[in-house]
Amino acid sequence: MRRISTGMPLAAGVVVILTGAAVWHRPGGVTASRIEDAVAPTFANLIHLQRSILGLPSVAASTLRASAQCHKVGTAKETRGAGDWTCTVTWVTPGQRTPLRDTYDLSVAVDGCYTATADGAEAHLGGPTLLAQDGTTIVNLLYTFDGCFDVTGPFALP
Numbered sequence: 001m002r003r004i005s006t007g008m009p010l011a012a013g014v015v016v017i018l019t020g021a022a023v024w025h026r027p028g029g030v031t032a033s034r035i036e037d038a039v040a041p042t043f044a045n046l047i048h049l050q051r052s053i054l055g056l057p058s059v060a061a062s063t064l065r066a067s068a069q070c071h072k073v074g075t076a077k078e079t080r081g082a083g084d085w086t087c088t089v090t091w092v093t094p095g096q097r098t099p100l101r102d103t104y105d106l107s108v109a110v111d112g113c114y115t116a117t118a119d120g121a122e123a124h125l126g127g128p129t130l131l132a133q134d135g136t137t138i139v140n141l142l143y144t145f146d147g148c149f150d151v152t153g154p155f156a157l158p
Helices: 007-025 032-054
Strands: 067-072 083-091 100-108 113-118 129-131 137-139 144-148
Touching: 032 067, 032 083, 032 100, 032 113, 032 144
Parallel strands: none
Antiparallel strands: 067 083, 083 100, 100 113, 113 144, 129 137
């Protein structure tokens, strides 16, 4: 007669329970650092792309040294969660010493997808459309843009 071992199914059950508990306890979500880590490189890549569309000399996204500082709109104590955020992107164009700053209003969804819209006061970004060197009107990629970031995994500490 063959004896059925309960050790293996029991061990597998414990692993499943512990894995489930680890996933359940592992915090994730929308945080300022995750938004900042998404917005800055997206902004820099869009500058690179837009310059080529406008017929301007190419600038590598990495040379712009874009960084972002973001905070949730509302109470000062909220540092995470979906909703309205404001981000200031700081970047440097080659040959300039003074960094440029642009402010964006962000609407961030719980899944990490966002829409960033330039605060209208930023004159050096231009409006919703721009005039290319050949006289054609193009959409300003830097005025409003969308992106997404990963909301899984542990929170980054502020």
